[in-house]
Amino acid sequence: MPDAMEKTVKLRAELQVRVRNYEIDKEANLETIWH
Incomplete structure (x- = not known):
């Protein structure tokens, strides 16, 4: 049980x-798109 x-x-x-x-x-991609 502990293993599970x-x-x-x-x-x-x-x-x-x-x-x-x-x-x-996702945030990095958004910044890449907007810059």
Whole structure:
């Protein structure tokens, strides 16, 4: 059971990183478009 919890926590952390990177890329792309 702890293993499953650990996997879930790791997956959530990974997703958060991906979302954050996506947001950063999106803002960078917007700046590229407007400049």
